[in-house]
Amino acid sequence: MNRLNYKHLYYFWRIATTGNLTAAAEQLHVSQSALSMQLKQLEHQLNVQLFTREARSLSLTREGAKILEYAEEIFSAGEALEQFIASGFDADRIHLNIGVLTNLSRNFIEKFVGPLLAQDKITFTLHTQSMEQLLENLANHELDLALTNLLPPQLPGKTKWQSQLVSRQQLAIIGPEDCEAQKQPFPTGFAKYHWILPKQGTEIRNIFDTLCSSEQFKPQILAEADDMAMLRLLTRDSGALSVLPPVVVQDEIANHHLKVIQPLPHAYEHFYAITLQHKRQNPGVRTLFTLSP
Amino acid sequence: MNRLNYKHLYYFWRIATTGNLTAAAEQLHVSQSALSMQLKQLEHQLNVQLFTREARSLSLTREGAKILEYAEEIFSAGEALEQFIASGFDADRIHLNIGVLTNLSRNFIEKFVGPLLAQDKITFTLHTQSMEQLLENLANHELDLALTNLLPPQLPGKTKWQSQLVSRQQLAIIGPEDCEAQKQPFPTGFAKYHWILPKQGTEIRNIFDTLCSSEQFKPQILAEADDMAMLRLLTRDSGALSVLPPVVVQDEIANHHLKVIQPLPHAYEHFYAITLQHKRQNPGVRTLFTLSP
DNA sequence: ACAACTTACGTGGAGCGTAATCATC
DNA sequence: GATGATTACGCTCCACGTAAGTTGT
Numbered sequence: 001m002n003r004l005n006y007k008h009l010y011y012f013w014r015i016a017t018t019g020n021l022t023a024a025a026e027q028l029h030v031s032q033s034a035l036s037m038q039l040k041q042l043e044h045q046l047n048v049q050l051f052t053r054e055a056r057s058l059s060l061t062r063e064g065a066k067i068l069e070y071a072e073e074i075f076s077a078g079e080a081l082e083q084f085i086a087s088g089f090d091a092d093r094i095h096l097n098i099g100v101l102t103n104l105s106r107n108f109i110e111k112f113v114g115p116l117l118a119q120d121k122i123t124f125t126l127h128t129q130s131m132e133q134l135l136e137n138l139a140n141h142e143l144d145l146a147l148t149n150l151l152p153p154q155l156p157g158k159t160k161w162q163s164q165l166v167s168r169q170q171l172a173i174i175g176p177e178d179c180e181a182q183k184q185p186f187p188t189g190f191a192k193y194h195w196i197l198p199k200q201g202t203e204i205r206n207i208f209d210t211l212c213s214s215e216q217f218k219p220q221i222l223a224e225a226d227d228m229a230m231l232r233l234l235t236r237d238s239g240a241l242s243v244l245p246p247v248v249v250q251d252e253i254a255n256h257h258l259k260v261i262q263p264l265p266h267a268y269e270h271f272y273a274i275t276l277q278h279k280r281q282n283p284g285v286r287t288l289f290t291l292s293p
Numbered sequence: 294m295n296r297l298n299y300k301h302l303y304y305f306w307r308i309a310t311t312g313n314l315t316a317a318a319e320q321l322h323v324s325q326s327a328l329s330m331q332l333k334q335l336e337h338q339l340n341v342q343l344f345t346r347e348a349r350s351l352s353l354t355r356e357g358a359k360i361l362e363y364a365e366e367i368f369s370a371g372e373a374l375e376q377f378i379a380s381g382f383d384a385d386r387i388h389l390n391i392g393v394l395t396n397l398s399r400n401f402i403e404k405f406v407g408p409l410l411a412q413d414k415i416t417f418t419l420h421t422q423s424m425e426q427l428l429e430n431l432a433n434h435e436l437d438l439a440l441t442n443l444l445p446p447q448l449p450g451k452t453k454w455q456s457q458l459v460s461r462q463q464l465a466i467i468g469p470e471d472c473e474a475q476k477q478p479f480p481t482g483f484a485k486y487h488w489i490l491p492k493q494g495t496e497i498r499n500i501f502d503t504l505c506s507s508e509q510f511k512p513q514i515l516a517e518a519d520d521m522a523m524l525r526l527l528t529r530d531s532g533a534l535s536v537l538p539p540v541v542v543q544d545e546i547a548n549h550h551l552k553v554i555q556p557l558p559h560a561y562e563h564f565y566a567i568t569l570q571h572k573r574q575n576p577g578v579r580t581l582f583t584l585s586p
Numbered sequence: 587a588c589a590a591c592t593t594a595c596g597t598g599g600a601g602c603g604t605a606a607t608c609a610t611c
Numbered sequence: 612g613a614t615g616a617t618t619a620c621g622c623t624c625c626a627c628g629t630a631a632g633t634t635g636t
Contacts, residue, residue, distance in 0.1 A: 033616085596629090608617070
């Protein structure tokens with residue numbers, strides 16, 4: 001009469017929520033064979049088939065789905081406990097681990113998380129990471145939330161993400177304060193300027209490139225970067241034009257070092273908050289969504 | 294950044310609810326040193342003092358008590374899961390493990406648990422055991438409920454029991470159907486009879502002995518037993534008198550082999566249902582209490 | 587002295603990784 | 612052939628028991 005093995009059950013929970021043994025193994029930093037064995041042992045001890053091994057993927061059986069409900073209850077309580085311990089034994093005090101894509105505008109991030117600073121019961125840590133790291137750490141349950149300007153890929157058989165559009169920033173052509181104001185709409189009169197642009201492949205660049213090619217415009221590109229903080233500095237110090245959401249250079253605009261030369265119609269950068277769907281959503285995440293504009 | 298060790302947490306839960314490391318070690322069938330080490334490791338990993346080691350016993354710290362609440366939530370869900378699996382994946386179907394003291398009247402037990410037979414969603418297993426076994430298996434969480442005619446000892450620093458009086462049976466002098474009816478109250482006219490009595494030390498015997506000595510009566514004892522089923526047979530086949538709750542020999546009374554010669558005033562046998570206090574009380578136990586008279 | 591917890595130390599096996607294998611797309 | 616699950620096999624370290632140590636009544 002052996003007792004339930006919670007380690008096995010935890011693995012089962014992670015496999016089931018990930019929907020994929022290989023991905024779960026990566027997230028848990030164990031080999032796929034080890035996971036497979038532990039899962040098999042759980043099934044043997046409970047004397048239940050948890051997954052049907054069909055095709056080359058696992059899908060929950062009826063029994064597995066029911067057991068998953070209990071596992072959800074158990075391990076979401078467990079995560080709440082971890083939260084509670086991490087927050088120094090103050091039940092109301094919440095700590096959020098927020099991941100941000102390295103190349104996002106710091107000003108934008110601050111705008112988004114700023115409201116939390118007023119909440120003295122909520123603290124947070126910002127982790128700037130690549131998209132791959134963000135997704136891995138969300139899956140790991142080491143991040144509560146990730147901020148990106150790209151939707152994550154929804155691969156079949158991989159972890160499912162819950163993405164929420166949290167902001168839409170209109171793009172604009174930014175230039176030095178002393179740049180002659182362009183009354184004419186882009187691209188008329190812009191041929192003589194140099195450009196600092198987001199790197200190829202970024203959303204902003206794609207939008208701008210599309211615009212350029214439809215207008216038969218060939219910008220003289222002085223420099224490229226994928227990091228908004230870097231673009232901000234380059235734009236400030238180069239005297240060239242750039243295409244950015246004004247929030248990136250809001251300080252320079254306020255200081256009259258830079259100005260918005262012309263907003264681009266129908267051109268927006270999108271910001272997404274990505275989470276795992278979770279039965280017991282982190283209350284800090286909820287308040288963040290309600291607080292943010 | 295290591296994850297919560299649920300095995301350690303489980304041990305902590307059991308130690309905390311038992312209130313005593315040695316007793317918990319016995320229940321869990323591990324050595325006390327092993328438990329001590331695992332507990333220490335949990336404290337080290339969480340970086341929290343869970344118990345204050347004062348005197349020669351453990352008492353929960355403030356933090357320990359809070360963590361215990363989470364552990365309760367986690368492991369009562371875990372036990373519900375075990376129940377669910379044991380009951381063949383039918384959430385409403387409940388299986389009860391009921392322990393009964395070996396020497397209790399089988400008729401009484403049947404009266405108590407009988408109502409469950411009509412509940413087709415509830416099944417049960419009866420385990421007849423000694424008092425020590427009952428208490429150990431309750432502590433083990435291998436029994437949901439124990440039926441006894443004795444209150445369990447409440448030792449300080451040991452597991453706390455929750456006892457509920459479920460029945461009170463009046464004792465009576467039982468004898469053969471053809472025994473001349475005794476109109477006179479005991480002990481007048483009873484000197485010539487032999488007796489079959491519950492063993493010394495049982496509640497019934499204590500009551501009867503007290504009565505005898507206050508009445509200066511010395512019964513001629515033919516045989517003793519502690520098992521009610523045995524007493525029933527001895528009483529039926531010996532032709533002697535006995536002191537029992539009539540329920541023990543209800544069939545023989547109905548068959549006119551035996552009869553109640555005289556109820557004893559103020560003499561009762563008591564029956565108790567013993568459980569562990571538990572946040573999420575087994576729903577089967579609750580219905581049993583509501584069903585039983 | 588005894589009862590309860592802690593520390594020391596050696597051991598077995600559960601859990602793991604590597605690598606080979608099977609199966610499906 | 613690539614991807615994903617299972618099987619085979621050996622190793623490592625963690626949880627365990629025995630036994631000695633510590634502490635408080």
